[in-house]
Amino acid sequence: MSTGEKVAGSVANYVDERTGAAKWLKKNLTKVFPDHWSFMLGEIALYSFIILLLTGTFLTFWFDPSQREVIYHGSYLPLNGIHMSAAYDSTLHISFDVRGGLLMRQIHHWAALLFMSSIVAHMLRVFFTGAFRKPREFNWIIGIGLLTLGIVEGFLGYSLPDDLLSGTGIRIAEAIIQAIPIVGSYLTFFAFGGPFPGTSFIPRIFTVHVLLLPGIFLALITVHLMLVWYQKHTQYPGPGRTEKNVIGYPLMPVYMAKAGGFFFIVFGISAFLGAVASINPIWLYGPYTPGQISAGSQPDWYMGWLDGLVRMAPPIETHAFHHTISWNILIPGVIVPGIFFTFLALYPFIESWMSNDKREHHLLDRPRNAPNRTALGAFGITFMLVTLANGGNDLIATHFSLSINQITWMSRIGILILPPLAFFVTKRLCLSLQRADRELVLHGKETGRLVRLPHGEFVEVHEPLTDAQAWTLTQHEQLPALELPEVDAHGVLRPGGLRNRFRAKVSRSNAEAIAKPKPDDLKGIEDH
Amino acid sequence: MSDKAPRLSDPGLPEHVHRKADTDPAAAKKAERQVAILFTLSALGTILFIYSYIWVKTDRFIFIPIMGDQNASQLGMGIGLTFSLLFIGMGAIHWAKSLMPDNEVAAERHEFRSEEADRADFVATVKEQGAASGLGRRSLIKRSLGLSLGLIGLSPLLLLRDLGPLPKKSLEQTSWKTGTRLVTDPSGRPIKPSDLEVGAVAQVLPELQPGQERTLENVGKDAVLLIRLRPEEFELSPERLSWTYQGIIAFSKICTHMGCAVALYEQQTKHLLCPCHQSTFDVPRAAKVIFGPAARPLPQLAITVDSEGYLVAQKPFTEPVGPSFWERSS
Ligand code: HEM
Numbered sequence: 001m002s003t004g005e006k007v008a009g010s011v012a013n014y015v016d017e018r019t020g021a022a023k024w025l026k027k028n029l030t031k032v033f034p035d036h037w038s039f040m041l042g043e044i045a046l047y048s049f050i051i052l053l054l055t056g057t058f059l060t061f062w063f064d065p066s067q068r069e070v071i072y073h074g075s076y077l078p079l080n081g082i083h084m085s086a087a088y089d090s091t092l093h094i095s096f097d098v099r100g101g102l103l104m105r106q107i108h109h110w111a112a113l114l115f116m117s118s119i120v121a122h123m124l125r126v127f128f129t130g131a132f133r134k135p136r137e138f139n140w141i142i143g144i145g146l147l148t149l150g151i152v153e154g155f156l157g158y159s160l161p162d163d164l165l166s167g168t169g170i171r172i173a174e175a176i177i178q179a180i181p182i183v184g185s186y187l188t189f190f191a192f193g194g195p196f197p198g199t200s201f202i203p204r205i206f207t208v209h210v211l212l213l214p215g216i217f218l219a220l221i222t223v224h225l226m227l228v229w230y231q232k233h234t235q236y237p238g239p240g241r242t243e244k245n246v247i248g249y250p251l252m253p254v255y256m257a258k259a260g261g262f263f264f265i266v267f268g269i270s271a272f273l274g275a276v277a278s279i280n281p282i283w284l285y286g287p288y289t290p291g292q293i294s295a296g297s298q299p300d301w302y303m304g305w306l307d308g309l310v311r312m313a314p315p316i317e318t319h320a321f322h323h324t325i326s327w328n329i330l331i332p333g334v335i336v337p338g339i340f341f342t343f344l345a346l347y348p349f350i351e352s353w354m355s356n357d358k359r360e361h362h363l364l365d366r367p368r369n370a371p372n373r374t375a376l377g378a379f380g381i382t383f384m385l386v387t388l389a390n391g392g393n394d395l396i397a398t399h400f401s402l403s404i405n406q407i408t409w410m411s412r413i414g415i416l417i418l419p420p421l422a423f424f425v426t427k428r429l430c431l432s433l434q435r436a437d438r439e440l441v442l443h444g445k446e447t448g449r450l451v452r453l454p455h456g457e458f459v460e461v462h463e464p465l466t467d468a469q470a471w472t473l474t475q476h477e478q479l480p481a482l483e484l485p486e487v488d489a490h491g492v493l494r495p496g497g498l499r500n501r502f503r504a505k506v507s508r509s510n511a512e513a514i515a516k517p518k519p520d521d522l523k524g525i526e527d528h
Numbered sequence: 529m530s531d532k533a534p535r536l537s538d539p540g541l542p543e544h545v546h547r548k549a550d551t552d553p554a555a556a557k558k559a560e561r562q563v564a565i566l567f568t569l570s571a572l573g574t575i576l577f578i579y580s581y582i583w584v585k586t587d588r589f590i591f592i593p594i595m596g597d598q599n600a601s602q603l604g605m606g607i608g609l610t611f612s613l614l615f616i617g618m619g620a621i622h623w624a625k626s627l628m629p630d631n632e633v634a635a636e637r638h639e640f641r642s643e644e645a646d647r648a649d650f651v652a653t654v655k656e657q658g659a660a661s662g663l664g665r666r667s668l669i670k671r672s673l674g675l676s677l678g679l680i681g682l683s684p685l686l687l688l689r690d691l692g693p694l695p696k697k698s699l700e701q702t703s704w705k706t707g708t709r710l711v712t713d714p715s716g717r718p719i720k721p722s723d724l725e726v727g728a729v730a731q732v733l734p735e736l737q738p739g740q741e742r743t744l745e746n747v748g749k750d751a752v753l754l755i756r757l758r759p760e761e762f763e764l765s766p767e768r769l770s771w772t773y774q775g776i777i778a779f780s781k782i783c784t785h786m787g788c789a790v791a792l793y794e795q796q797t798k799h800l801l802c803p804c805h806q807s808t809f810d811v812p813r814a815a816k817v818i819f820g821p822a823a824r825p826l827p828q829l830a831i832t833v834d835s836e837g838y839l840v841a842q843k844p845f846t847e848p849v850g851p852s853f854w855e856r857s858s
């Protein structure tokens with residue numbers, strides 16, 4: 001035995017005698033994880049969160065979360081002698097006078113973008129493959145919680161440096177809160193410690209940004225991962241993969257080495273972006289004052305959709321009985337995002353209500369085999385893309401020499417027409433793909449080889465699929481639509497008839513499919 | 529057709545295919561060397577990082593094609609860090625892929641639902657323990673407990689009350705009073721009509737009284753834009769026309785949509801544009817909204833000149849400035 005093994009042995013012995021961990025560890029170190037590139041998206045989110053914790057902690061050592069007014073005398077000469085808040089002053093200090101400070105700021109910001117992008121990509125993977133189905137609904141909801149809080153966390157971080165751009169963002173957030181009926185003015189006065197901008201907001205959101213939300217993230221991520229561990233990972237369908245097993249690599253050593261290595265790669269990529277790609281150069285914007293603005297301001301992309309919605313809102317306010325309701329703010333700023341995120345969070349339950357499927361699912365769907373879900377996803381993505389595009393309407397206008405007027409009207413119409421169109425097209429596309437799969441299984445692959453039959457006709461040779469290929473295309477189940485008779489066995493109208501009729505209709509649309517080939521279909525062909 | 533059609537049943541896990549390094553010691557040795565090279569590159573990256581931290585001055589710039597002038601210290605540290613991290617990661621993954629066992633293994637899954645007997649047991653236990661507490665029988669305890677639990681949430685809410693003062697009339701008031709002089713921002717000089725040519729714009733604030741200080745809260749409500757047109761260009765009601773002075777018209781600079789500074793003036797069209805969501809206000813028609821999400825014109829400040837010929841406010845704003853709020857009456 002080498003010395004290394006001896007030391008490891010006695011450490012393990014020491015720990016086990018006090019915790020009895022050996023049995024648990026033995027079982028879990030060989031835990032099986034299925035491998036697929038799309039399972040790395042959630043990992044990227046986890047790793048970028050860790051990078052945010054590390055770089056963010058570094059930033060707190062110099063960042064001064066205060067709106068106290070100071071005069072700048074640092075090494076960035078263009079701002080010398082300018083009045084500004086201590087927050088802005090200290091961010092300039094980090095950027096120009098702390099060695100590696102700008103690098104850390106930029107890594108922090110790039111990691112934040114990576115965090116949000118990977119969460120969204122991960123969510124889309126889970127959505128389109130149906131990984132949210134029973135028993136994983138809790139984790140879906142936790143994920144939507146992380147996404148929502150991530151948007152808030154990113155916005156607050158962006159606001160901390162108190163530059164002209166981010167201050168304008170805070171002003172807009174203030175107007176949204178202020179627009180809430182009845183309590184709006186009170187909420188803003190409580191949030192800002194008085195009238196906007198005051199001197200309390202930056203210190204307050206600092207605590208939320210570095211303590212409260214990271215704590216909540218940590219708790220949610222822990223539960224999320226414990227559930228993944230306990231419920232075991234889903235897997236893509238294929239030969240040998242069933243609802244009753246998991247096929248993959250053991251945690252120790254393969255998965256650990258791959259995941260550990262991958263952490264360093266994600267960190268390395270963030271460091272590279274931080275090193276070469278300038279992001280949020282706050283010294284160019286100047287300190288915040290409510291009387292100024294920097295033209296062409298753009299929020300980070302995860303806020304861009306909200307900005308795009310606000311930009312396309314119709315100019316409607318209601319003035320009645322000495323009160324005002326700002327629909328132009330409430331609809332894009334509160335109501336539409338509220339509906340969108342609520343629907344997203346509840347989708348697992350909505351789908352199981354449509355399909356009446358209450359069983360566990362561990363094999364993932366190929367998106368084409370769930371046409372309705374895939375089409376709904378396309379609806380949501382299209383909706384978001386239209387809002388995002390409208391969020392950059394000024395950029396698009398200058399780039400394509402259109403007027404902002406034209407683009408805004410295109411977006412207003414587009415937001416109503418394009419998502420349903422995407423739904424329709426995607427659903428048809430999925431059904432065509434199902435039909436193509438059916439053809440493949442029944443008649444095999446085209447080979448391009450022509451043979452001449454005895455009576456002179458040419459036919460192309462089709463090569464049949466292997467058993468494994470055919471199984472992958474046909475293993476899924478096709479559930480029939482829900483039958484909800486409007487009348488009971490005695491011919492009496494059942495209560496809730498209208499609701500049942502609606503549910504049956506939705507269920508029929510949800511169950512639409514091209515019948516997959518059955519063994520009997522193939523027999524018929526062989527007999528020819 | 530003679531070819532065999534596929535069977536539509538699960539053929540089971542495919543046969544494992546061995547990698548070269550599994551059977552060929554030379555290939556394994558080569559993979560080992562590659563991993564070692566990757567790890568060594570990482571160490572070199574750290575050395576570059578340390579070098580840049582200690583020996584490269586923070587004010588040194590170097591020219592890099594495409595990227596332009598770059599701060600040498602930040603760039604050196606960044607590239608060093610990138611190498612040190614990336615190559616550790618690549619080394620570990622290459623190691624796992626080429627040398628660690630690559631046979632997939634199967635584990636079993638079990639349904640999460642507990643056995644019927646366990647479920648029944650659980651329900652019975654809960655009922656039994658619940659009965660032991662007597663909560664069901666002792667309704668007095670139950671009700672008072674409900675009351676106290678319901679109320680306890682109020683304390684933390686109440687504690688948040690002191691986060692800020694009540695708004696009172698604050699959202700409806702600005703510092704502009706009858707006779708307040710308009711001064712330039714930031715230099716604070718009073719202005720005469722002759723200071724503004726036709727077509728010019730100026731940002732102004734109310735003059736500070738002795739002992740007063742200007743806070744950002746004031747600026748956020750008081751900021752005003754002056755624009756000078758030719759008097760015949762106005763299309764205003766007689767009342768609003770009397771609020772202008774020799775073609776000079778004054779509007780609140782705070783957007784009625786969400787409060788951004790309405791900073792862009794297009795001389796040709798005489799439009800004021802808010803860069804935040806592109807609400808567009810038509811200056812000759814009292815800043816009527818002609819495009820964008822804003823629902824109200826910018827409030828107009830009535831101006832005139834005082835005995836010394838300086839521009840002053842005729843009276844305070846007649847409506848609240850800035851974005852809407854519930855208590856706003858018009
Ligand atoms: C999911 C987590 C997080 C996100 C999305 C996020 C996002 C951001 C963003 C976008 C900025 C603006 C950076 C810039 O100046 O360009 C920022 C600033 C900042 N963040 Fe975070 N952050 C996160 C977690 C953390 C944590 C955990 C800490 C500390 C423990 C932290 C500390 C800071 C500090 C001190 C600043 C201001 C300093 C500066 O801007 O240079 N952040 N954050």
Ligand code: FES
Nearest residue numbers: 783785786802805
């Ligand atoms: S704040 Fe001016 S248009 Fe929205």
